[in-house]
Amino acid sequence: MAKDHKLKAALDRHKGVDHKLERQKKLQKQAEKRKKQKRKDKGQDDEELEIETFSDDEQPTKDAQALITAQLAREGVAAEAAGELEKIDGEGEGWETDESEDAEEGENGGIELGALEDESESESELDEPVRNGNGRQNGDVEEDEEEDEEDIPLSDIESLASDEKGDVISHQRLTINNTAALERSLKSFALPSSLPFSAVQSVTSAEPVQIPDIEDDLSRELAFYKQSLDAVKEARALLKKEGVPFSRPADYFAEMVKSEEQMGKVKQKMVDEAARKKASADARRQRDLKKFGKAVQVAKLQERAKAKNDTLDKINILKRKRQGADLTTKEDDMFDVALEDAATTEKTDRASKRERGAAGGPPNRKRQKKDEKFGFGGKKRFAKSNDAKSAGDGKGYSVKKMKGKGGKQQRPGKSKRAKSA
Amino acid sequence: MASVYKSISKKKPNGHPRDEDAALKPKNRQRLLILSSRGVTFRHRHLLTDLHTLLPHSRKDAKLDTKTHLTQLNELADLYNCNNIAFFEARKGQDLYMWLSKPPNGPTVKLHVQNLHTMEELNFTGNCLKGSRPVLSFDRSFEEGGTYLRVLRGLLEQAFGVPQGGRKTKPFVDHVMSFTLVGGKVWVRVYQISETEGSKSDTPTDTPHDPSTNLSLIEIGPRFVLTPIVMLEGSFGGPVIYENKEFVSPNQVRADVRRQKAGRYNRRAEGTLERKVKRRDLGLRTGEGERVVDELDERRLFA
Numbered sequence: 001m002a003k004d005h006k007l008k009a010a011l012d013r014h015k016g017v018d019h020k021l022e023r024q025k026k027l028q029k030q031a032e033k034r035k036k037q038k039r040k041d042k043g044q045d046d047e048e049l050e051i052e053t054f055s056d057d058e059q060p061t062k063d064a065q066a067l068i069t070a071q072l073a074r075e076g077v078a079a080e081a082a083g084e085l086e087k088i089d090g091e092g093e094g095w096e097t098d099e100s101e102d103a104e105e106g107e108n109g110g111i112e113l114g115a116l117e118d119e120s121e122s123e124s125e126l127d128e129p130v131r132n133g134n135g136r137q138n139g140d141v142e143e144d145e146e147e148d149e150e151d152i153p154l155s156d157i158e159s160l161a162s163d164e165k166g167d168v169i170s171h172q173r174l175t176i177n178n179t180a181a182l183e184r185s186l187k188s189f190a191l192p193s194s195l196p197f198s199a200v201q202s203v204t205s206a207e208p209v210q211i212p213d214i215e216d217d218l219s220r221e222l223a224f225y226k227q228s229l230d231a232v233k234e235a236r237a238l239l240k241k242e243g244v245p246f247s248r249p250a251d252y253f254a255e256m257v258k259s260e261e262q263m264g265k266v267k268q269k270m271v272d273e274a275a276r277k278k279a280s281a282d283a284r285r286q287r288d289l290k291k292f293g294k295a296v297q298v299a300k301l302q303e304r305a306k307a308k309n310d311t312l313d314k315i316n317i318l319k320r321k322r323q324g325a326d327l328t329t330k331e332d333d334m335f336d337v338a339l340e341d342a343a344t345t346e347k348t349d350r351a352s353k354r355e356r357g358a359a360g361g362p363p364n365r366k367r368q369k370k371d372e373k374f375g376f377g378g379k380k381r382f383a384k385s386n387d388a389k390s391a392g393d394g395k396g397y398s399v400k401k402m403k404g405k406g407g408k409q410q411r412p413g414k415s416k417r418a419k420s421a
Numbered sequence: 422m423a424s425v426y427k428s429i430s431k432k433k434p435n436g437h438p439r440d441e442d443a444a445l446k447p448k449n450r451q452r453l454l455i456l457s458s459r460g461v462t463f464r465h466r467h468l469l470t471d472l473h474t475l476l477p478h479s480r481k482d483a484k485l486d487t488k489t490h491l492t493q494l495n496e497l498a499d500l501y502n503c504n505n506i507a508f509f510e511a512r513k514g515q516d517l518y519m520w521l522s523k524p525p526n527g528p529t530v531k532l533h534v535q536n537l538h539t540m541e542e543l544n545f546t547g548n549c550l551k552g553s554r555p556v557l558s559f560d561r562s563f564e565e566g567g568t569y570l571r572v573l574r575g576l577l578e579q580a581f582g583v584p585q586g587g588r589k590t591k592p593f594v595d596h597v598m599s600f601t602l603v604g605g606k607v608w609v610r611v612y613q614i615s616e617t618e619g620s621k622s623d624t625p626t627d628t629p630h631d632p633s634t635n636l637s638l639i640e641i642g643p644r645f646v647l648t649p650i651v652m653l654e655g656s657f658g659g660p661v662i663y664e665n666k667e668f669v670s671p672n673q674v675r676a677d678v679r680r681q682k683a684g685r686y687n688r689r690a691e692g693t694l695e696r697k698v699k700r701r702d703l704g705l706r707t708g709e710g711e712r713v714v715d716e717l718d719e720r721r722l723f724a
Contacts, residue, residue, distance in 0.1 A: 176661050188526060188527070195448075201582065206561065227560065228638055232597050246593065254552075254591060
């Protein structure tokens with residue numbers, strides 16, 4: 001057989017047949033074939049995928065992981081094919097960027113994820129799509145445009161789903177969470193752990209911050225404040241330990257983040273706010289006082305009215321008692337005495353009051369004012385002028401007097417007076 | 422490239438070999454390129470300036486003209502010797518996206534910026550030195566939540582952490598920047614650290630180094646919330662290594678609202694049509710359809 005091979009090789013060389021090229025062509029053909037089949041299957045395929053993505057809503061992460069595994073596995077196979085086919089696609093976008101390295105790593109990632117997935121049930125469901133995906137990818141590696149096709153099904157699913165669902169809009173998408181790639185990129189740019197604390201000054205809180213209601217402004221801000229305060233305390237201790245200055249000395253002045261102007265504005269705003277608050281508090285107090293004063297006045301009036309009613313009632317009762325006094329029996333008389341006493345005392349009280357008012361000190365201010373303004377003791381004008389009564393009164397009238405006859409006798413002369421005397 | 426050359430050649434320009442210690446000692450060297458796309462609103466612009474003032478290692482550049490060829494940013498970063506890019510992309514004059522990247526090799530994360538309040542409009546009383554280095558406070562969930570969160574944390578740490586010994590940096594620590602992860606969103610706050618002389622009685626005993634000072638925080642601003650959307654392996658390119666399933670684009674939200682409103686009308690219109698059809702079927706409309714007359718109809722009974 002070995003001889004045979006050698007001979008064959010020689011013949012080939014003679015004919016100028018390139019085995020490598022042939023193999024490539026063969027692979028290409030295979031790929032095309034698979035592609036065709038895939039296109040046939042694609043309709044079904046997509047449906048399947050769709051069903052899975054929307055039926056397994058409760059475990060989206062698992063699904064997503066599975067899909068990623070599929071992608072990665074695809075990539076692995078693709079890389080194998082690509083190794084043989086050489087690198088035709090040099091474009092630096094999409095999954096086929098740095099072919100060999102990336103693909104290998106991807107493969108690793110895929111294996112890891114695959115191992116993880118053995119426990120999950122979704123693998124069996126996804127097996128078929130994965131295989132199909134492989135086929136698809138194998139066909140697609142050569143052409144650049146095909147790369148996009150790989151992404152289209154996902155978006156197709158999305159659009160189809162939204163069409164199907166109609167009015168109910170779904171915001172579900174397939175989560176991509178490529179943990180392996182994330183780890184890799186984290187490693188690529190992460191700061192070395194040997195840096196001292198003062199180089200970054202980054203603190204992680206001891207516990208995750210829990211905020212029950214994010215809409216509650218006060219509790220939310222308080223949680224942030226607490227987290228920051230704890231961080232500051234820790235940072236201060238660490239910085240002090242490293243000998244890095246922390247607090248600014250009181251005499252260190254430099255440009256601040258907020259300008260004087262801005263701070264002035266802030267202060268002005270605070271002053272205004274305080275003034276406004278004070279003014280409103282004052283106004284409220286005044287209002288309250290006014291309301292209270294009014295209440296007092298009303299109470300007084302009511303009291304007065306009540307007192308008046310009481311006395312009126314008393315008088316009425318008294319009157320009734322008086323009317324019925326003729327018919328009363330002896331028992332009534334006994335009460336009568338007391339009541340009469342009360343009435344008389346009231347009367348005497350009033351009288352004494354009047355007397356006191358007349359005799360004693362000056363009347364009240366209001367009376368004084370009125371006396372001053374209008375005079376005291378009633379009307380005085382026209383007091384001596386005639387009225388109808390006085391005009392009709394003929395008491396002091398005599399005709400004799402008016403004629404001059406009857407009146408007084410004239411005084412006799414001197415001689416007559418001497419004679420008579 | 423100059424810095425790369427320098428770091429490779431390990432020789433001082435005057436021919437002397439560098440100090441072995443200095444060369445070997447790992448250093449945190451960060452420079453951040455901050456820029457936005459065209460079409461940002463004033464608020465977005467103010468946020469940009471706020472961040473620029475807070476981060477002395479940042480370099481602000483003119484607005485980028487393109488929104489499609491973001492790979493240009495890599496060249497730009499190379500030009501300015503920056504190894505971090507914070508690119509603010511405004512969409513439709515209202516939505517703001519923030520790209521954080523590590524050129525030239527990535528990774529990149531695209532974040533949606535929400536609840537944005539700039540320093541100026543917040544009117545907080547806190548203030549800090551321009552150029553002082555912040556303490557970065559991260560939530561524990563960044564470590565426990567998954568690998569993508571650790572990548573996100575790394576990117577935030579390097580973009581917002583001011584490296585030691587920078588030209589414009591000041592030697593004291595007087596503010597803290599906190600990143601908290603709540604509900605898949607990163608909430609960012611900036612506080613001033615104020616140390617006050619406390620009396621002996623009310624000082625906590627757990628600070629043995631300096632028992633005479635009390636720590637308290639005063640917020641400075643700005644405030645914003647970041648939602649991670651997607652992570653790329655390269656810098657503004659490369660395969661997608663993480664995509665957030667729960668993220669709903671603001672366009673989608675707006676469209677939903679609009680559709681709901683449209684739905685209201687559609688439902689009403691449909692209802693009217695249905696009613697019409699029903700009435701016709703019952704023979705209640707004149708000239709259309711026939712009324713079904715059954716055995717017990719008055720017309721039959723009393724005919």
